[in-house]
Every structure is written in structure tokens, then in C-alpha cells.
Amino acid sequence: MSSVRVRFAPSPTGYLHIGGARTALFNWLFAKKMKGTFILRIEDTDEVRSTEESVSAIIKSMRWLGLDWNEGPDDKNGDGKEFGSYGPYFQMQRKDKGIYQKYIDEMMAKGQAYPCYCTQEELDAMREEATKQKRVPKYDGRCRCLTAEQRKHKESEGRSAVIRYTMPNEGKTVVNDLIRGNVEFDNSMLDDFVLMKASGVPTYNFACVVDDHLMEMSHVIRGDDHLSNTPKQIHLYNALGWKLPELAHLSMILGPDGSRLSKRHGHTAVMEYRNEGYLPEALINYLTLLGWSTQDSQQLFELNDLIEKFSLERCSKNPATFDPQKLNWMNGEYMRKLTPDELIKRFYYWVSKNPQIQDLIGAWNKELLDKLIVMEQEKIKLFKDVPGLVDIFFVDSVEYNAEAKEKVLKKEGAKQVLEEALKRLEQQQDYSPEALEKFARDFAAEKGVGAGKVFHPLRVAVSGRTQGPSLFHMMELLGKEKVLKRINSCLSSCF
Secondary structure, three states, rough: OOOEEEOOOOOOOOOOOHHHHHHHHHHHHHHHHOOOEEEOOOOOOOOOOOOHHHHHHHHHHHHOOOOOOOEEEEOOOOOOEEOOOOOOOEHHHHHOOHHHHHHHHHHHHHHOOOEEOOOOHHHHHHHHHHHHOOOOOOOOOOOOOHHHHHHHHHHHHHOOOEEEOOOOOOOOEEEEEEEEEEEEEEEHOOOEEEEEEEOOOOHHHHHHHHHHHHOOOOOEEEHHHHHHHHHHHHHHHHHHHHOOOOOEOOOEOOOOOOOEHHHHHHEHHHHHHHHHHHHHHHHHHHHOOEEEOOOOOOOOOOOHHHHHHOOOEEEOOOOOOOOHHHHHHHHHHHHHHHHHHHHHHHHHHHHHHHHHHHHHOOOOOOOHHHHHHHHHHHHHHOHHHHHHHHHHHHOOOOOOOHHHHHHHHHOHHHHHHHHHHHHHHHOOOOOOOHHHHHHEEEEEEEEOOOHHHHHHHHHHHHHOOOOOHHHHHHHHOHHEEEEEHHHHHHHHHHH
């Protein structure tokens, strides 16, 4: 069990995408379940697009989600060091140590790899011609059999070389996948893919195989967008005489419209969900259900329960659909599970990450705000909901929305109810919720109308809305002076 070693190996070319987070999570859960090791490796061989900012964003996202790693970059000390005995955990640092060149030299010596001097223009023309002839538009191997003299001539022309793998033209490569079963690829459809660029930087397929072997990965769990790379990697394992790790390819995540999840469906970056006010444990729970399920279709999990029940065997081959409404429902469920103290603490953590919200609530009475957050806990789905739920307590006057005017204030008798309620509330001494509710019910009974005929106009008059906190708790927290002022304002501006 302790021999299980898995990794999440993102390319730092942007934020941590929801799909990447799901891949990291499934590796993390598997490692926890099997009491194994979870490694974070940064595959930064894209020389143009890889950035330190992206590395930082990925690490922050994983830390926020709680996906701690046993080996990899150490961001906690701020000294750039790593922890683990299989480093470096950045591929460009590994390249600088000559790790990849060693195996390129070995494969070249065995005739398993060769230099290719073709220009981009020649490659484009080659593929265009193959397409015209209805052949697979792949590299045709023209540099495979160059003599030493021919290679020397190419170099004298100023051509630089990439290193390509010598792919067999016959037979099949079978991927034995833990989720999908056996998947076959015809070798004739595979080309002599590039192992190392002319700059000396290894390509994804080559560096990935070398690192997974040297870091002793027992399992490689990744998205099914990598399935087409897998036969190439199997050839490299075989060429180098290495044992192939167990393979599992996770189904893709689709948007609600059935197309691949992208920005047009809404947020795709993990940190956008933090900024919106989602709880990390809710997002973890939801992401786990994208492509995995228990036999009884359980929906809500404590983390330890999730770890105990997780298995690759229960992962689905079929694409998963991202449903924002279900995620919001789930986040609301997690909000309601928080203790009042924890709810308030987590809210202010969220505020600390959102300068605009800090500016908005900076002048609000914190003691009152804390009470309101607890009072409104049942209605909070996201922390970003909070300001809109409670802002009526921190303004001098309210705006009466159109729905409230139409549904409540335009009803027959609404004005008369407010006029008489105002007179009575001026005399009311006890503004506790219980006393206010008794006043309103007695008033309605005296008038011979349903309680709603009194409750609804009062709610709109003091809040400008048809929905919100408990009416009588709201009136208590607003206080007598503000309640009377708002009813007066409603009578003068809405009738």
C-alpha cells in the first residue's frame, strides 16, 4: 500500500483550471486512500508561456483546496526550496542538470532516436501533401536514414535539429487502462514524434516518461485528453526498458450545453470560485462527483468519508457535466453546517481576499454585521450573497424595487395598513421580535384580514424588498427610529 506514488503535473501557462483541479484531487484522494505519496511536479518546458505567476497561482489554488503534497515545491518557507528526495520538481531545473540529455544520448546510440533537420515550412508542406493524398498527415521519416555526411551537410546549411523517436510502422500498441479497459492504437497512425526540441528542451511526452520513471510513479492518473499521448509514452518505456506504471484516464468535463467546459460556461479557474465565496470543501465534494460516484449515489461527504470510499474502479468512462446550480446548492449545504463562529471567521477570510468588498463594508458596524450573518445563514449560498442580503441595515434610506411596489404596495388597503401601523408603532415601546409580531397579528385580527396583509406592506416599507431576513428580527435590529423613518418615507414616495 505504501508503495503507491502518484503525481499532479501541471504546466504553468495559466491558472489552475477546474479540470486540472479535478485531476489533482483524484490523485490526492487515491494517495490518501492507499496511504501513498502525492507529488506535485511543475512541467514548465513551454519556454514561451510558462511563468512564475502561473506557478504561484497553481500552488495557491491547491493550498486553498487543501490538496497538500508530500513532495514538490515548498512555498511555505519562501526560500524556493523543495521537499522530497526525487527532485528537482521543476522540469527546467531537471533539464539543466542533464537528466533528459542522458537518455537522449542512450536512445541515439541504440538507433531508437535520430536528429531531424526539417524546417517548419517543409513539415507544413509534407502534411498538406499527405492530406491531399488522403494519408495520415504525419511526419514521413525522411531524416531517419540520413548518413553522417548528409547530417553534416544539413548542419553546414545552418539547420538545427530536433530529436525524433524511431516509431515502428507495424503492429499495435495496447493501453491497458484502469478505467477504460484495453484501448488499441495502430502504430501506423503514430509518427516519429519529437523527443527534444532544437533548443535542448525536452517535449512533454519524453520528459513526462523520464520523470515518471525516475520519480518511481506507481500510477499515472490524468485526463483523457492525454490518452492519445499514451501509446507514444508506452513505446518510450519499452525502448528504455522501464516498467510501465498503472494508467487511468479520467473522463472529460463538459459544460451544460454538452461542449467541453470553457470560459463561456462561466468560471473555470479555481481562484474565481474562491473569490465568489465558495467553500473549498464544497468544491472538493462537487468535483469528486464529476466522473465518480458511490454505488448508492451519495451526494454529500465528510472528507475522511470521501477518502475511505474513493476508488478508481468507480470512475466513469463517460464525460461529466458541470452543473453550476448543483454546486451552488451544495455550497449552501456546507454553509449551513458551519457553526456561527466558523461562519463569521470564514466570511472575513473571504472579505480579506476581495478588496472591493473590504471597501464596501469597511464602514459597517461589525457587531451588527456579525449578528446579521448568523441570522441569514440559512439563505447564504455564497459569501458574495452576504452584502446584498444585509446592506439594508447600513443605509439611511432604501430603494423600493419594482416587484415590491407591484406585488405589495399597489394592493388595495396597503397604504391604509401602513398609515395605521405607523401610528401604532410610534406608541410601541417593546421592539423585541416577539412583541412586534404580537402587535402585527393583533392589528391584522382587529382589521379582520390575514396576517400577510400587514406583514407584507411592513416588510416592503422597511426593506424595499419582498424577501429578506425575518421581518420582526429585522425591525428589532433596525431600531424604532429607523423603522418609523422608513415607513414615513414609503408613504411619501410610493403612494
